[in-house]
Amino acid sequence: MAKDDFRLRGNLSNTFSALTVNGRHQVNPKIMEEEDVLQQIEDQEQEIMQLRRHLAEYAVKEAEIQDEKRVLERRISLMHKAYDQEHEDIIEAALKARAYRQEIIEENIRVGYALQAAREERSIFISSLVPLLSDQALRPADLDAYSIVSNLRILFKHSKERLNVAEERLKNSQYQPLVLHSRRKELPLNDSSRPEWTPSPEPVHMVERRENGEDVINSHYLPSIIEEEQEQEHSSSHQEADDSEEDGEYDETDTNKPLPTIEGLQILGEPFPGNEIQASGYSRNGTTHCGFEWVRHLQDGSFVYIEGAKQPMYTITADDVDNYISVEVQPLDDRQRKGQVVRCFANDNKKITCHPDMIHEIENMLRLGHSSFKLFVWKGSPETWEAAVLEIKKSRYSIKLIGPNNGVVVDSKYTPQIDISLLAETPLEFAIRGPDNVERYLHADYNSTDIRCSRDTIVLAMRLFVKRAVDKKLGKKKRRVLFF
Structure with missing residues (x-):
């Protein structure tokens, strides 16, 4: 199009020059129309160029608006995520607060029972010591620990003074005890000249009284003592006791008789x-x-x-x-x-080990990475146990109640603070102290005869799960064998 315009302009120039040379000054109307067309073309070209500039500016502005839109969308998404996270944190804090209140209630119940037990012990303590003090003509003004201990100190002081007086008397020759022998004929003594002798008391932790009035240490006979030897020893001991009662002689320092073994x-x-x-x-x-x-x-x-x-x-x-x-x-x-x-x-x-069946069950639990046991959990009052399920996994454990009062007692990850302990003289009970330092008492199912559900299997398996999880957090190398 530009070439055609150039040619058209050239022809018009040549024609105009020719007319001028020939002396003709008349304007051709056709030429004027062509000049108007050319002017219109130039105006349209300028308008097109201006429109192109406007389009380019609008494209740049549109790109900027798109960038701002993406930034705003990103900010709105982050605000939504922050809102959802804050909402979750509020719910979790509410659950923790509820669990904490529940633990406080349980702790208050436990403290209440401990206080009741302490009051019962205090009552037993007072009822046991007051008659003893009354026999010694000592009557506390108030039935409290301070008054009773004060009177006990007085009783101890008086007893110590009496003991000192007795020791001073024994230092005198007329109060020296004579050497006792096994026969009366060798040492005739009248009742008036016989010194008063009291054996030195020996501390004994537990004493029981037999039917014949004899005090013995509260221990047990060996199960396989031969009956003939026992009867012979009893008869000989009774005979020696009768001889000593007749002679009035007894010597605890007799080194000739061998000690029991x-x-x-x-x-x-x-x-x-x-x-x-x-x-x-x-x-x-x-x-x-x-x-x-x-x-x-x-x-x-x-x-x-x-x-x-x-x-x-x-x-x-x-x-x-x-x-x-x-x-x-x-x-x-x-x-x-x-x-x-x-x-x-x-x-x-040798070291104590587990039964092969127990080892097999524990190895299966470790290989699977989880296990669950039906047991009972203590609810804070005496003889109040509720059925529950203990679930142990690779990284956490949980205790959930079953039945009408179903609910989660605890759900926690393994930490070095977790301690699984056995209770003394209770063959089916054990305790778990979690990271919150709250001890929960559990009771194995006494109706089950399966070795997998025994108290010791549960305790050993859970200890291994805890140890492996803690070692993994600390970066320790995993052991391939059980510790037993």
């Missing part, structure tokens, strides 16, 4: 968690009864006396796994003379 001490039974083992042996040298102490020897070389384990029988628990168990037997005779303590280790001096 135990021979062939052994531990019977399979030492697996949940099984009962029993100490057995033969009495010698007049042993009539024994005191028992079961001891747990730890891997670091230390040992602890197991709380409440003072019977000839003992039930192996999960706390004994991977440790050594022994029994210490203190033989005594009818004169309360103590022989040398005899010790024997269970499991042929």
Whole structure:
């Protein structure tokens, strides 16, 4: 189009020049129309160029508006996310506050029962000591601990003074006790000249009174004492007691008679968690009864006396796994003379391990990565247990009630603060102290005979889950075998 315009302009110039040369000054109307067309074309071209500039400016503005729109949409999305997160945080805080209030209520109930138990102990303490003080002509002004302890101090002071007076009297020759022999003929004494003799008291933790009035230490006979030896020792001891009563002679410092002892001490039974083992042996040298102490020897070389384990029988628990168990037997005779303590280790001096069936069940739980158990949870009042389900997973555990009062008791992740402990003298109960430092008491299903649902299996499995989860958080290398 530009070339045609150029040609048209050239032709018009040539024509105009020709007319001028020829002397003709007349204007051709056709030429004027062509000039108007050319002017219109130039105007249209300028208008087109101006429109193109406007379009380019509008395109730039549209791009800027699109960018601003995207920024605004992004901000609105972030605001929605922040709102949703804040809403979730508010709901979670409300749930935590509700759980905290529930824990406070449970703690108040527990403290209430503890206070009631303390009041009962105080009542027993007062009712036991007040008659004792009354026998000594001491009557507290108020029945409180301070008054009773003050009167006990007075009683102790008076007893100490009497003891000092008695010791001063014994220093005098006329109050010296004569050496007692086994025959009266060698040492004739009249009732008036016989000195008053009182044996020195020996501290005994637990004393019981037999039917014949004799006080003995509250321990147990060894289960396998031979009856013939026992009868012979009883007859000889009774004969010696009769001779001493007739002669009025008794010498506790008699070193000729051997001290009581135990021979062939052994531990019977399979030492697996949940099984009962029993100490057995033969009495010698007049042993009539024994005191028992079961001891747990730890891997670091230390040992602890197991709380409440003072019977000839003992039930192996999960706390004994991977440790050594022994029994210490203190033989005594009818004169309360103590022989040398005899010790024997269970499991042929080897560490306590689990039954193969229990190991198989725990390995299955670890391989699957989760397990659940039906049990009972304590609800804060005596003898109040509710059915529940304990679920243990790789990284967390939960306790949920079942039945009409269904609800979540606890749902928490594993932390180093979690402690699973066994309760003394309660073979089916255990306790879990979570990260919130609240201890929850659980009771295994007593109707189940499956080893998988036993208290010790649950405790050992959960301890392994906790240990593996904590080791994973700390970056420790995973062990391929069980600790037992």
